[in-house]
Amino acid sequence: MISAHTMISKTKITLGFLVICLLALVRSTVVFAIPPTHLSLHHFSSVNKTPGESVQCIYEDKYGIIWLGVESIGLVKYDGKNYTIFKNDPDDFTSISSNYPSKIVEDKNGAIWIGTSGGLNKLNRYTRSFKRYQHDSHNNTGLSANIINDIIFDGQGRMWVASSNGISIYLPDEDRFIWFLHNDDPANPSSNNEVGALHLDAQANIWIATSLHGMFRVKPETYNSASDKWVCSINDYLSGKKNTEIDNWQLHLRNGNTNAIRGITSNRNSDTLWIASHVGLYYFPVAQEKFQRFWFGQDELRHLNFCSYVSLLVDKENQLWVGSSNDGLVRISLDGSFSINYLNSKFYDTNQLKSNNIRDIMESRSGLVWICTKFGGLHYYDKRQNTFARMGVDEGNSMGLSDKFVLSVMEDSNGKIWIGTKGGGLNCFNRADGSITVYGMDREPGALRSQRIECIEEDREGLLWFGTANGVWSTDADKPGEFTRHVNLHARNFYIEDSTWLWIGTTNGLFRFSLSEKELSPLPTRYKNFFDAESNIGITRVFKDKNKVLWIGTTSNGLFEYHSDSDSLINHVADSLDPYSISGNLLREIHEDKKGRLWIGTKSDGLNLYDRETKRFIHKSSPAKLPSNTVYNILEDKNGNFWMGTHSGISMYNPETEQFLNFGRHHGLQGMIFEINAHAATKDGHFFMGGAMGLNYFDPDEISYYSHKAPLVISKFEVLNEVKAIDITQFTIFELERSKNYISFEFALLDYTNPEENHYSYQLEPFDEEWVNSGTRNFASYTNLPPGTYRFKVKGANSDEVWSDKVLEVEIFIPAPIWEKPWFLALLLLVVISIIVTAWYLKIAASKRRENILRKEVAERTKDLYEAYSKLEESNIQIEKHNKALRLQRDRISRQNLELKIHRQNLELMVADRTKDLEEAKLRAEESDHLKSAFLANMSHEIRTPLNAIMGFIDILEADEHSPEEREKISSIIQTNSDSLLQLINDIIDISIIEANQLIIRKSIVNFHNFLEEIALHYRTNKDIKKKSLEIIKSIPDENEELLIFTDQGRVRQIYNNLINNAIKFTDKGYVKFGYHFSSDKTHIICFVEDTGIGISEENMQKLFQRFHKIEPVSTKVHRGTGLGLSISKNLAELLGGEIWLSSKVGKGTTFFFTLPLDKSSK
Secondary structure, three states: OOOHHHHHHHHHHHHHHHHHHHHHHOOOOOOOOOOOOOOOOEOHHHHHOOOOOOEEEEEEOOOOOEEEEEOOOEEEEEOOOOEEEEOOOOOOOOOOOOOOEEEEEEOOOOOEEEEEOOEEEEEEOOOOEEEEEOEEOOEOOOEOOOOEEEEEEOOOOOEEEEEOOEEEEEEOOOOEEEEEOOOOOOOOOOOOOOEEEEEEOOOOOEEEEEOOOOEEEEOHHHHOOOHHHOOOOHHHHHHOOOOOOOEEEOOEOOOOOEOOEEEEEEOOOOOEEEEEEOOEEEEEEOOOOOOEEOOOOOHHHHHHHHOOEEEEEEOOOOEEEEEEOOOOEEEEEOOOOOOEEEEOHHHHHHHOOOOOOEEEEEEOOOOOEEEEEOOOEEEEEOHHHHOOEEEOOOOOOOOOOOOOOEEEEEEOOOOOEEEEEOOOOEEEEOOOOOOEEEEOOOOOOOOOOOOOEEEEEEOOOOEEEEEEOOEEEEEEOOOOOOOEEEEOOOOOEEEEEOOOEEEEEEOOEEEEEEOOOOEEOOOOOOOOOOEOOOOOOOEEEEEEOOOOEEEEEEOOOOEEEEEOOOOEEEEEOOOOOOOOOOOOOOEEEEEEOOOOOEEEEEOOOOEEEEEOOOOEEEEOOOOOOOOOOOEEEEEEOOOOOEEEEEOOEEEEEEOOOOEEEEEOHHHOOOOOOEEEEEEEEOOOOOEEEEEOOEEEEEOHHHOOOOOOOOOEEEEEEEEOOEEEEEEEOOOEEEEOOOOOOOEEEEEEEOOOOOHHHOEEEEEEEOOOOOOEEEEOOOEEEEOOOOOEEEEEEEEEEOOOOOEOOOOEEEEEEEOOOHHHOHHHHHHHHHHHHHHHHHHHHHHHHHHHHHHHHHHHHHHHHHHHHHHHHHHHHHHHHHHHHHHHHHHHHHHHHHHHHHHHHHHHHHHHHHHHHHHHHHHHHHHHHHHHHHHHHHHHHHHHHHHHHHHHHHHHHHHHHHOOOOOHHHHHHHHHHHHHHHHHHHHHHHHHHHHHHHHOOOOOOOOEEEEHHHHHHHHHHHHHOOHHHHHHOOEEEEEOOOOOOOOEEEEOHHHHHHHHHHHHHHHHHOOOOOEEEEEEEEOOOOOEEEEEEEEOOOOOOHHHHOOOOOOOOOOOOOOOOOOOOOOOHHHHHHHHHHHOOOOEEEEEEOOOEEEEEEEEEOOHHHO
16 A cells, blocks of 8 residues: 555655756746745634534534534524524423534424434424434334434435444434344343444445444445345344345454544545544545555654544545544645645644544535534634735744734845834845845844834845834845945835935935935925924825826825925815815825826725826725725736725725725735735735735735625514514515514524624615615614515625625515505495485485475465565665765774774883883993992902002011021912912903903914923912812823914913913812813814812803803802903903803812814914
């Protein structure tokens, strides 16, 4: 037998010889040697918290729902969002028989069968009840044993159950079992007769793995015949009494003992079986009918030759997965190379395998390979993780980076890749042999003395330039090693202009460096505050386009456009009122494509296309298309597609179709965030893109986008909180009772890659006019639905924005009461009309009878009436004449009365209005006199008090009878009273100027953070504060960001001082906090002064800003003051373009607020 190791060695030698020959023939060919990408799993349980740590088995049903057998927990159903647990209840015989499931399968009718250590169970998923099948020594139509190891179905729909005593074959039409290869010894029925595994190959052969009797094969022509012709016990088979058509092979150990077989599977063609045994891995070429051991030849894998293996799987990629009982997981390629990947839990940080005890392996329809472990939970392997190759620090000393955090990448003229890291210095990657040389990790003369490499460029002379945290350095690309430092600037990005100038972008401005003179060479321009000068503008990108225009991106100040021919500088900034302005001010990328179009990438505001003719920016992305809406860098492939490093992975954008394809961590990316300078395109079309977890490299032509359109299920439909249906996967109609119009749905997209990121949209027609985007929320509820027919529709998308194939729909009919039926109104109308017609007919008939009687009476009376009428006619003529005269007189009197009434009402209104005006004027005059009197009295008191104190203490000082300490204390008292008197005079002058409308506001640019710090320093030394032990707190949004505003600094200081002084005056303990925050629309800042003082009542708050009003709190303590400070502050705030207000709670404290506008000129 030729071992697999021998075959692999021969293959490697042949391939190596061919490579050497090709290199000899074609010397110009560069071999792209890249460190191999290691096999890694996703530890599903660590993220999704599966119930229990020991997952014994797994199954995916016809809908795509995952079922788990979890040791001691029971059966678990998982739809990507919710876990449903089925546990054994000793008092409920419709519960599962044991909490130790070992195998889960589904029959053609959708019933879930669960093999356990306590028998077989059939679950009706809709009623959530189990039917138990257990061994009964008195019933040979039940199970042959209760310990179930494996279950399969044959082509006839019969279920084969492997147990500790042979096989039980279930006949579904008869609901009974027949026993096969069982031990029929009634004294010891389960002795030495365990069947560990079953396998149905592509030719429908059933292979049977046993512990002591090797491997059996039952061909379809055998098991499809009458059962009495082939079914037998193990005793009859071994003795030769029956079944010579059933094949058997013994797998013996070297010492002659039988090797227990734990698992069987076959390759695609079923010409070779793979055998998991308790002392190694074997393969069985069916044509040779001979077991052969698979040998692991590598020294580090030799221990796998005699491991105990328990589970096997050949996936769709023709990869054999082998799980051991305590030595980890092995993957073997069956494509002829027999390449091996080995995972051990000792290296969990790199491979994510939590436990070496593998219990079961399954491949789902989406291509995920699931691995169940004991004590380590559930894992899966996603083949998409190999979409992008990765370099990191875990590939070994010769093939790994010195630091995983990559800041910059560049290919030099020799084809070498230079990689700048955050803390591991500079790495030079030789693509020819895969070696990596590290610079910047020592302090020898001529060494690169920096471990943080921000940016890299090469000039036409072959010099490599490096921007570091320790200045700008250079070295020769042909002979790297001797580094020269040039300028002490913390360079964040480079751009070489016309092979002459090196533009150096820093966080504090932009500088031009002469490549020939090797020194800074300022640009001759009138914009000297922008170029070659330290400023608060951070530079992120510099680029010169085809029209010789220099474009400069900044960290937060928008995009600058510089024309050297006219020495003009244009600043493009975002304007919410202009849809054609740039989308954001945080610039991260400037790219001119092959067609000469200019593209701008921003942080958080997407991608922009600049139209040079119209001077407009066209926004090309949104959060719905580009996951993070942040573009750090762009690489363009030969087909014109953009490969963009973003804040949420890599996105490929086709500018012609405007379509995005997004790649996430599960595609093998180093991380989800990519660095602004960590991107490079090589001459042969390969791309490098890096970030905090390493460096990805790929050929864009070889990237394939595999998208699995996962099925969707309505996992639960409830009516009035009672479950109506579960696991709805197709169009279904429900008719509800009229009163049961409270409904809810739970739904799930059965994509398990990142189930927490699956999102949904739903609509209930005609209740919802549009689709409801619920994000990751997977439920919807509706209450008090009126009668009618409704259609609930739902769709879902996975984390790659791939939506489900079809919309899942459910129709719901809520019947109306009889009086709300459409035909009821018509029937009612018909009955009413009939009644009306009948009544009308009867009325007409009665009327005709009465008419005949009355006709005669009318004729007689007519004659009498005619005679009387003639007499009355004469009398009426006389009466009408008299009445006419009376009416004329009455109308004249009515008009006069109306005119008098209107006149009287007008007089009453005029008197009332005049009286009200006089009373209000009187009240205002009295209040004004009172306020002025109070104000003058207060002024007199406030002026006399400090003057008396000053004069009195001056007399004491002149006596010269006091010690230096006492004289210093008296001087301090005199100074305090002088300051109070000066403040009082200033307040009187200010209110006079304001009253005369002659106050002048002098605005200038104010560094607001420095301004607030000056105020804080002033008050932290205040003696009153120290006496009271008050804490002065300054509060601003971000210490690291400057805020420049255009305002009158002195008047703003006056407002702050008035408010802070008031706060100190009325606060005995706690703190006084002041600062600002931004308004919601970013057009103002809201300044505030907050204290923990006595507070102000609601009544006093209404009068607080009125002139001459002084509000004293209800306490025994007297507070000095004129009552002018807040009135002055209110006028100053309004003159500065803002407003002032307060909020307060008595006994809790007060907060004053005033606003200052953020003018564009101050940004």
